[in-house]
Amino acid sequence: MRFLRRSLTGIFLLSMTLVLLAWAGNTVRSAVEARLGQEPRSFAQREREFSVNVLTLAPQSIVPELTAFGELRSQRTLDLRSATGGIVRHASDALVEGGAVTAGQLLLRIDPVEAEAALARIRANVQDAEAELRDAERALDLGRDELAAARAQAALRDQALARAVDLQARGVGTAATVEEAELAASSAAAAVLTRRQSIASAEARIDQATTGLARVRIDLAEAERNLAETEVIAAFDGTLSDVTISPGGRVTANEMFARLVDPSMLEVAFRVSTSQYARLLDGAGNLTPAPVSVALDASGVNLTALGRITREGASVGTGQTGRQLFAQLDAAPGFRPGDFVTVRIAEPALDDVALLPATAVGSDQMILTVDADDRLQPVPVDVLRRQGDDVIIAAGGLAGLTVVMERSPLLGAGIKVRPIRPGVIAEETAQMITLDPDRRARLIAYVAEGQMPDEVKARIIAQLEQEEVSFETVERLESRMGS
Template sequence: MRFLRRSLMGIFLLAVTLVLVIWAGNMVREAVVAKMNEEPRSYPQRERVFAANVVTLDPQTIVPELTVFGELRSQRTLDLRSATGGTVLEASDALVEGGTVKTGDLLLQIDPVEAQATLDRARADQQDAEAELRDAERALILAEDELTAARAQTTLREQALTRARDLQERGVGTAAAVETAELAVSSAQASVLTRRQSVASAAARIDQATTMLSRTRISVSEAERDVADTEVFAAFDGSLANVTISPGGRVTANELFAQLVDPTRLEVAFRVSTSQYARLLDGTGTLISAPVRVVLDVSGVNLSATGQITREGASVGTGQTGRLLFAALDAAPGFRPGDFVTVSIDEPALDNVALVPATAVAADETVLTVNAEDRLESAQVSLLRRQGDNVIVSVGDLGGATIVAERSPLLGAGIKVQPIYPGRPAEPDAEELVTLDPERRAKLMAFVTDSRMPDDVKARIIGQLEQDQVPSGTIARLESRMGS
C-alpha cells in the first residue's frame, strides 16, 4: 500500500511537471508569435534640410586675368670690355657695383705708354713713306727728262743718216759714211728704249710708295684708335654691375670688367602655355598688345608696375613648351633686372558670363540650382576660365538663377536646402515638437536618470521630458544613445 501510494504520487508530480512545461512552452511560443506579428514602432519622420551657401548668376562682362611668373630684364645692357691691355691708371669713383653713371663719363683709363709708342712708330713709318713717295716722284721727272733728251738725240741721228744717203746718191758720199750714220741711229734708239724702261721703273716706284704710304696711314689710324681706346666712357645713362677691376690692376685686351645696365627701360619675360597663348591672338593670328601688371612682393609691401605685351620669342627653345612673351614696362620704380615677379595679363573681355567660386562647379561642369521650392536641380554650364579660387562660367539660360556656392557629397539633385546668401546669416530651423506616450516618456526619463550625465544636464533634459510636447531633436539624440 505504501509503495502504491508513493508510485501514484510520483506519477502525479511528473504529470504536473509535464503540464507546466507544456504550458510554459506555449506561453513562450505565443509571446514570440505576438512579437513577430506586432507592427514595428514608428516615430514621426522629418525631412532633413541642409543649409547651403548660394550665389546668384548675374550675367556680366568680365575681363579674364591670366596670371604667370616672369623675370625682369633691361632692354639696354652693355658689356664693358677693354679694347687694349695694360695697367689701370685711373678708375671713376662710380666704377663700383651699383654705381650710377651718365653718358660720356670716363669710367676707366689704361696706361697709354705702349699704345703711344706704337703710334709714334707708325707716324715715323708714315714720314718715311711720304719721303719715299717724294723721291719716287722726283726720279720719275728725271727719267722723263732723260727720255726726252734721248728722243731728241735719236731725231738728230736720223737727220744725219738722211744727209749721208743723199750725198751717196749724188756720188759725193761714201757707203762707209752711211753705215756709220745708221749705227748711230740704232744706238740712239736703244738709248730711248733704256730711258723708257727707267720711266716705267720710276712710275712703279711711285705706285709702291703710294701703297706703302696708305699702309702707314692705316697703321697710324689704328694706333690712334688704340690710344683712344685706353679710355673707356659710358655709352648711356645707367648703373654698373659685375665690376671686377680697380686702379692698379691689369687688364687684357677684350677683358670684361663691368656691365652697364639701363634700369629705366625694363621689360618682363614670361612663358605661357600654348592654350593661353592662343587666347592672346586676334582674328588674324597676331599677338595683341594686351596690358599687363607686374607685382613684386617685398616683405608684404607690393611693388607694382604696368606695361603691355610687345613681342614674342622667335622659337620655342630646346626642352621648352608654350611661348615666351615680352612686355615693356612703363615707369617701374624699385624694380631691378633679375627680379622674379608675378605677371597679370588682361585677356579679351567675355560677355554674358559670371564669376563664381570654383567649389560651385563639379568636374563634369555642372552646378546645383535652387528652385522655387528650395530644392536642388542639376544644370550644365561651360567653364571658360579659372581665376584663382574662382571660375568664369557662361551663364546661358541660367541668368538670375541661384546656385550652390560650395558643393559637398551631401548635396544633390532633389535635396531640400536652406539657402544662405552672401552677407546674410542663416535662419535657424523651428524644431518640431512631439507628444510622447506615457510608456515612451517613462523609458526616456529612466535612461536619463541612470546615465552619467552631469546633474544640471539631467535636470534640464528631464524638465523637457516632463512637458506635454518634447523637441524631436532631443528625443532623437536620446534614443540614438539608447540603441533603440
C-alpha cells in the same frame, strides 16, 4: 541545545534571503514584461533644412586673366671688356657694384705708354713712306725731262742722217758720212728707249711707295685705335654689375671687368602651357600683343608695372614644355633684372558668361540651383576658365538661376534649403516657446539618456527646465529624436 537554536536561526535567515531574492526577480521580470508590452514612442518627423549661401546667375562680359611666373631681364646689356692689356691707371668712382653711369662717361684708363710708343713709331713710318713717295714722284719728273731731251736728240740725229743721205745722192757726201750719221741716229733711238725704261721704273716705284704709304696709314689708324681703347667709355646710361677691377690692377686683352645694364629697358620672360598659348593667338595664328601686369611682392610692398607681349621663344627647349613668351614693360620703378615676378595676362574678352566661386562647381561639372520650393536641383555647366578661386562658365540659358555658392557632401538633389543671399544680413532672433509638461519631460529624458558629456547635459536640461525654451534648441533635439 544552543547549537540547535543557532542552526534553526541560520536556516530561517537563509529562507528569508531566498524569498526576498525570488520576490526581487519577479519584480524585475514584471517590469521588463511591462516595458516590452508598451507601444513604441513616436515623435513628429521634421524635414531638416540646410542654410546655404546663394547668388543669382547673371550673364556678363568678362576678360579672363591668365597667371604665370617669370623673370625680369634687361633688353640692353653690355659686357665691358678691355681691348688691350695693361695696368689700370685710373678708374671712375662709379666703377663699383651698382654704380650709376651716364653715356660717354670715362670708366677706366689703362697705362697708355706702350700704345703711345707704338703710335709714335707708326707715325715715323708714315713720314718715311711719304718721303719715299715724294722722291719717287721727283724721279718720275726727271725721267720725263730726260726722255724729252733724248727724243729731241734722236730727232736731230735723224735730220743729220737725212742730210747725209741727200748729200750722197747729189754726189757731194761719202758713204762713210752716211754710216756715221746712221750710227748716231741709232744711238739716239737707244737712248730714248733707255729713258722710257727709266720712266717705267719710276712709275712702279711710285706705285710701291703709294702702297707702302697706305699700309703704314692702316697701321697708324690701328695704333690710334689701340691708344683710344686704353680708355673705356660708357656706351649708354645704366648701372654697373659684376665689377672685378680696381686702380693698380692689371687686365688682359678681352678681359671682362664689369657689365653695364640699362634698368629702364626691362622685359619679363615667362612660360605658359600650350593650351594657354593657344588662347593668346589671333585668327591667323599670330601671337597677340596682349597687355600684361607684373607684380613683385617685396615684404608686403606690392610693386606693379604694365607692359605688352612682344615675342615668343624660337624653340621649346630641352626638357621644357609649353611656350616661352616675352613682354616689354613700360615704366617699372623699383624693379631690377633678375626679379622673380607674378605675371597676369589679359586674354580676349568672353561674352555671355558668368563668374562663380570654384566651390559652386562639382567635379562632375554640375551646379546646384534652388527652385521655387527652395529645393536643390543639379544643372550641368560648361566651365570655360579657372582663375584663382573662381570659375567662368557659359551662361547661355542659365540666366536668373539661383546657384548655391558652396557645395558640400550634405547637399544633393531634392534637399530643402534655406537660401541666404549675399548682402543680406539675416537677423536671427531667438524664438522662445512654452513647452507642455509631456513634451518637456520627453526632451529631458532624451537628453538624460543621450551620450553627451555631463556638462552639456546639465546645460541643456537647465534650458529645458525654464519656462520658455529656444525654438531652435527644441527643433534640433526633436529632429534627432525622430532620426
